Amino acid sequence: MSRDRTLTALAAASAALLLLAAIAPQWLVFLLALALAKGLVVLGLVLLMRTGLVSFGQGLYFGLGAYAAALLGHRGGIADAALMIAAGTACAAAVAAILGLLLARYRDIFFAMLSLAFSMILYGVLVKSSALGSTDGFNLHAKGVAGVALAAGVERRVFFALSVIAMCGAAWLLHRYLSSHWGRLSEAIRDNELRVEYLGASVYRVVYVNYVAACALAGLGGAFAALAVGHVDPETAYWTTSGEFVFIAILGGTGNVLAPFLAAAIFEGLRTVASQYAPNVWQMTLGFAMLAIIMFLPGGLWTLVSGRRKAA
């Protein structure tokens, strides 16, 4: 899909989702809100993968974003969704800015495992902290957005609409970034770090910036997930949550900024249907889906879209 077509598709998808925010049944709004929240995390993961890095620890920032947003209301007495989202994103970005100084030095399995280790440290802290609800977590309730109070019953729809706007903005920004010199440089780093250094660019700096950006997106996704569910618990930082993001990234592929959202929606739909009709084997259903993707669509579901365009 060409860049212009990507932006057109992004605008069309955003308009359709905003319409759904107004008219769709609550269960669908909830499902799509979760999908978009996870899609934001995966969007950041795609940026890392385009740089040649796979993080198994994005749950750390997803959890941080969710807890920071929730704590603002729970402890700070602030129930404004916009502030919660900003807090979640800023908190994740700030922690990533510190951890990134170390992580940007590592590659391959070491990067993956180190990122996983950090997420499990947060998980351990959350589980042991009774002040944060321990394993049960705690509830949050946002009552307004940017100073405007929301009527009961419409909050979830408004939060979903906000996540659509966030999706649109984040995908547009990342699309511009990937099309720029920095995007090409990221892919060049994935291919050959040695050559990038010999051309005079700092690989470390690019990896660091991409890492912080990816983690800020994960924090943003975490904050939206917390608003959608109305509850946070340590599972958000657990390694299986991080694995889920990698699963979705592989499912969609890294070829386009829309792929993470498409894949996240399919993933949530598949999980909902599988757990409804095959409650004891739904993980196996997802496993078979992943197997099929790796065997028949190694470039992810997005290759179906881009492949069809090429055929035309």
Add this chain to the structure above:
Amino acid sequence: MNPVLAAEGLQKSFGAVTAAADISLSFGRDSVTGLIGANGAGKTTFLNMVTGYLKPDRGSIRFDGRELTGRTPREITALGICRSFQIPQLFQSLSVRENLLVAEGIARAERVEEATDALLERFGLAQYAERLAGLLPEGIRKLLDVAMALVAKPTVLLLDEPTSGVAADEKFGIMDVVMGAVRGEGVTVLFVEHDMDIVSRYAGRVVAFYDGRVVADGDPASVLGADAVRRYVIGEEVHAPR
């Protein structure tokens, strides 16, 4: 001669193997020097020490009066020393044009697209512009590797076996393109080469390495005619005069 690049007493060992034993060389501005020697003689080790890939155990390397030892490859590139590689170091999943765009972007070229198009034409790569670098023939990969090294407009250009792995009838074509690109630019060129015909034709000076040492240094005719070079570098059987 006021050298642009000067190495003094360079030593480098890998365990018991001595790759460089007291190498002292200097190179003037706008000169072309061929570095010859059998495999393992120390040619690439010398290039790797100059470009910061290897740190010498002893000795110093100065570029325009500035010490290079201890600097990273990126810092050395920024000073004006660029290189190509024995095995071309390309961005395999990017097209030829994108490879050059990355290089132009890093070099902060003013008009990146125009500069890239000019480079494609200059190196005869225009017809390959949209092909993935990983799928190119070896000769084209070599050219692209050199073209990327030239993007930053270096003062010193180091070419590590620019024609190795290329068909014999293409070697001179590649060297003509490369030398044509640097001619009149005031670039100091050092190239490692095994083909003595190439060395004779393009080098104004030849440095012969053997066992980590410089065994001959001078104009091509005298170096390539020296007994030590014919015996140890070229591999000819040299008989003592009766």
